Amino acid sequence: MITELGYDSVFVGTGAGYPTMLGIPGDSLNGVLSANELLTRCNLMRAKEFPSFDTPQPIGKRVAVVGAGNTAMDAMRVSLRLGAEKVYCIYRRSRFEFECDQVVFAIGTNANPIMGQTSKLELNKWGYIQTGDSLATSMAGVFAGGDIVTGAATVIEAMGAGRRAARQHEGLPRHPRHRAAL
Numbered sequence: 001m002i003t004e005l006g007y008d009s010v011f012v013g014t015g016a017g018y019p020t021m022l023g024i025p026g027d028s029l030n031g032v033l034s035a036n037e038l039l040t041r042c043n044l045m046r047a048k049e050f051p052s053f054d055t056p057q058p059i060g061k062r063v064a065v066v067g068a069g070n071t072a073m074d075a076m077r078v079s080l081r082l083g084a085e086k087v088y089c090i091y092r093r094s095r096f097e098f099e100c101d102q103v104v105f106a107i108g109t110n111a112n113p114i115m116g117q118t119s120k121l122e123l124n125k126w127g128y129i130q131t132g133d134s135l136a137t138s139m140a141g142v143f144a145g146g147d148i149v150t151g152a153a154t155v156i157e158a159m160g161a162g163r164r165a166a167r168q169h170e171g172l173p174r175h176p177r178h179r180a181a182l
Contacts, residue, residue: 009141011165012129013158014115016147020108022066027105031060035067035075035106042078060101061085067106075104109152126151135165143168 019034021027038057041047047057059082065075068091076087079102090096111127122130122138128151129144131137137144145161147153 007141009143011162012121012137012142012144012148013146013162014112014148015158016109016111016128016151018110018112019105020110022103022105022107027103031101032103032105035065035071035104036109038075038104039071039078042082048082057082059084062098062100063087063102063104064090064098064100065104065106066090067108069106072104072106075106079104109147111148111151115148134168135161136168 017036019036022032026032041055041057045055046053047055050056059079061084063076063079063084063086065072065079065087067075068089072089076089079087084102088096088098088100111123111129113127115121115129116123116127120139121142121144124130129137129149131144131149135143135145135149143165145165146158149161150157
């Protein structure tokens with residue numbers, strides 16, 4: 001199918017952006033959102049510039065960010081930039097009780113289950129795309145890398161996976177329409 005479309009190969013680098021939920025009563029209420037949603041709305045959809053951009057992102061005065069990794073720190077900074085008066089970093093294995101207007105959870109991500117429902121790619125037991133050392137998947141001409149293969153990692157590692165897959169492809173014959181270097 002890939003060659004029918006005029007391509008020699010495809011690289012899947014979708015990330016693993018399906019958020020891990022809190023799993024507690026109230027985690028689907030208004031005012032509770034994932035850090036991915038908050039960061040996407042603010043950084044890509046320009047929510048801070050509402051109404052010039054059609055992405056409202058109301059922010060609470062007292063925001064609790066659950067998690068303590070890089071994404072949690074980003075969510076804390078964005079909450080402050082959006083106007084929160086107080087932002088708390090909550091470690092999820094402890095027991096803190098206080099009032100807040102908004103809860104942002106940043107406790108990890110998983111592979112989006114739609115990957116297994118809509119493709120013929122072989123997945124591992126956690127739902128991530130299975131690849132070999134060359135980053136080739138179970139489908140000929142399809143390579144994958146980054147979080148959708150390894151689970152949560154860094155952008156630098158994902159970029160490296162893309163370059164590694166491109167190097168694997170360098171020796172293959174190219175379709176005449178796509179002679180540009182990868």
